[in-house]
Amino acid sequence: MSEVVLYRKYRPEKFKDVRGQEHVVSVLEAAIKGGNIGHAYLFSGSRGTGKTTVARILAREIGCDEKDLYEMDAASNRGIDDIRELRDAVATLPFSSEYKVYIIDEVHMLTKEAFNALLKTLEEPPKHAVFVLATTEIEKLPETIVSRCEAHTFRKPSQEMLRDMIIDVAKSEGFTLDEPSADLVAILSEGSYRDAHGILQKVLTVSKGKKISAEDIEKVTGAPKxxxxxxxxxxxxxxxxxxxxxxxxxxxxxxxxxxxxxxxxxxxxxxxxxxxxxxxxxxxxxxxxxxxxxxxxxxxxxxxxxxxxxxxxxxxxxxxxxxxxxxxxxxxxxxxxxx
Structure with missing residues (x-):
C-alpha cells in the first residue's frame, strides 16, 4: 500500500471528481464559464466534507497558480494583526496569475477586531483578489461578513456515498471490502470523507491479507462487535x-x-x-x-x-x-x- 496519506492521495483535483457536492460545484462551474467570478465565497459545513478541497480547485480553475494561492488557518492566526498583515498583502498585484486567492479556514475563530478588519477588505476588495472563507460553525460569523459573501453549504455525504468511496479507494490500493464492511467504516466516519480515509488507512496498514472483513475493522477501530x-x-x-x-x-x-x-x-x-x-x-x-x-x-x-x-x-x-x-x-x- 502507498505510504502517502490516503486523504491526500485521493483528494479530488478537479470539480468532476468531487463527490456529493453537485449543488455547489455546478454553480461554481457556471460562474467560471460565464466569467462571473465573485470576490468572496463562504463555504460552510461539517468537517471533512470537502470545503478546502473545493476552494483549492476553484483557485486552480480560475487560473491561480501556487505562488498566488494563500491559505490561512484562523484557529492559529485569529488576531487583528494577522488580518492587517493579510490586508496589506492583498493590495499587491499577483505574481503570475490574474487572481490572488486567499483561503481562510475555520474563519469563525477570528476575534471581533479581526472580523472588523476583514470586513473593510471585503467591502472594497481589489479586482485581483478572491477570498474563500471556510467554516464549520457559520452561526458564529457576523452577519456583516456573511452578507458580503456568496454562501455555499456543503452537505454531509450519505452512507452510500461514503461506502462507495471506501470500496473504490480500497480497490485502488489492492484490497477488497464487502459492502457491509465498507458500511461499518462509513458509519464510524460520521459523515466525514477525511475520517473515512483515516479509518481505512489504519485498517489497510495492519491488514495481513488483501480481503478486509468487518471483524478486521472492529479490531482496528475498537468498534463493538x-x-x-x-x-x-x-x-x-x-x-x-x-x-x-x-x-x-x-x-x-x-x-x-x-x-x-x-x-x-x-x-x-x-x-x-x-x-x-x-x-x-x-x-x-x-x-x-x-x-x-x-x-x-x-x-x-x-x-x-x-x-x-x-x-x-x-x-x-x-x-x-x-x-x-x-x-x-x-x-x-x-x-x-x-x-
Missing part, C-alpha cells in the same frame, strides 16, 4: 433489564467507545423499524448488512419491544453521551426508563 450490538438489542426487545445493562457494562469494561456503540445500535434500530413500517426498504438493507444481520433484523422487526419510543430515547442518548461526565450514564438512564 456486531454480536454485542445484536445481543443488546435482543435483550432490549425482551425487556431483560439485567442482561441489557450487563451489555453496557461489557462495552465499558472492554474500553469501547460508548458513542460508537450507540451509533451502531441506532443504525440497526432504524433498520428494524423501517422493515416493519416500510417493508419495501428491505432491498436497500441487503447492501448495508451481512446475511446474518439481515436475518436478525427481520426477526427483530417483529418484536413488540422494539418501538418508536425506544428509538427516540436512544437517539436522545446519542446527543447526551459526549456531554456526560460518565459516558455510559445517559444510556443507563434511558434503559431504566424504558424497562
Amino acid at each position: 456486531g454480536t454485542l450490538v445484536n445481543d443488546f438489542l435482543s435483550s432490549l426487545s425482551n425487556k431483560d433489564k439485567k442482561t441489557v445493562i450487563s451489555k453496557v457494562d461489557e462495552v465499558v469494561k472492554n474500553n469501547l467507545d460508548v458513542k460508537t456503540f450507540v451509533t451502531l445500535v441506532l443504525h440497526k434500530l432504524r433498520a428494524a423499524l423501517l422493515m416493519r413500517h416500510a417493508p419495501e426498504q428491505k432491498e436497500s438493507f441487503k447492501e448495508q448488512f451481512s446475511k446474518e444481520d439481515l436475518k436478525f433484523l427481520e426477526e427483530l422487526s417483529k418484536e413488540e419491544g422494539i418501538t418508536l419510543d425506544v428509538l427516540e430515547k436512544i437517539l436522545r442518548v446519542y446527543d447526551e453521551v459526549p456531554r456526560s461526565y460518565i459516558p455510559q450514564l445517559p444510556l443507563e438512564v434511558a434503559l431504566m426508563e424504558l424497562l
Whole structure:
C-alpha cells in the first residue's frame, strides 16, 4: 500500500471528481464559464466534507497558480494583526496569475477586531483578489461578513456515498471490502470523507491479507462487535433489564467507545423499524448488512419491544453521551426508563 496519506492521495483535483457536492460545484462551474467570478465565497459545513478541497480547485480553475494561492488557518492566526498583515498583502498585484486567492479556514475563530478588519477588505476588495472563507460553525460569523459573501453549504455525504468511496479507494490500493464492511467504516466516519480515509488507512496498514472483513475493522477501530450490538438489542426487545445493562457494562469494561456503540445500535434500530413500517426498504438493507444481520433484523422487526419510543430515547442518548461526565450514564438512564 502507498505510504502517502490516503486523504491526500485521493483528494479530488478537479470539480468532476468531487463527490456529493453537485449543488455547489455546478454553480461554481457556471460562474467560471460565464466569467462571473465573485470576490468572496463562504463555504460552510461539517468537517471533512470537502470545503478546502473545493476552494483549492476553484483557485486552480480560475487560473491561480501556487505562488498566488494563500491559505490561512484562523484557529492559529485569529488576531487583528494577522488580518492587517493579510490586508496589506492583498493590495499587491499577483505574481503570475490574474487572481490572488486567499483561503481562510475555520474563519469563525477570528476575534471581533479581526472580523472588523476583514470586513473593510471585503467591502472594497481589489479586482485581483478572491477570498474563500471556510467554516464549520457559520452561526458564529457576523452577519456583516456573511452578507458580503456568496454562501455555499456543503452537505454531509450519505452512507452510500461514503461506502462507495471506501470500496473504490480500497480497490485502488489492492484490497477488497464487502459492502457491509465498507458500511461499518462509513458509519464510524460520521459523515466525514477525511475520517473515512483515516479509518481505512489504519485498517489497510495492519491488514495481513488483501480481503478486509468487518471483524478486521472492529479490531482496528475498537468498534463493538456486531454480536454485542445484536445481543443488546435482543435483550432490549425482551425487556431483560439485567442482561441489557450487563451489555453496557461489557462495552465499558472492554474500553469501547460508548458513542460508537450507540451509533451502531441506532443504525440497526432504524433498520428494524423501517422493515416493519416500510417493508419495501428491505432491498436497500441487503447492501448495508451481512446475511446474518439481515436475518436478525427481520426477526427483530417483529418484536413488540422494539418501538418508536425506544428509538427516540436512544437517539436522545446519542446527543447526551459526549456531554456526560460518565459516558455510559445517559444510556443507563434511558434503559431504566424504558424497562
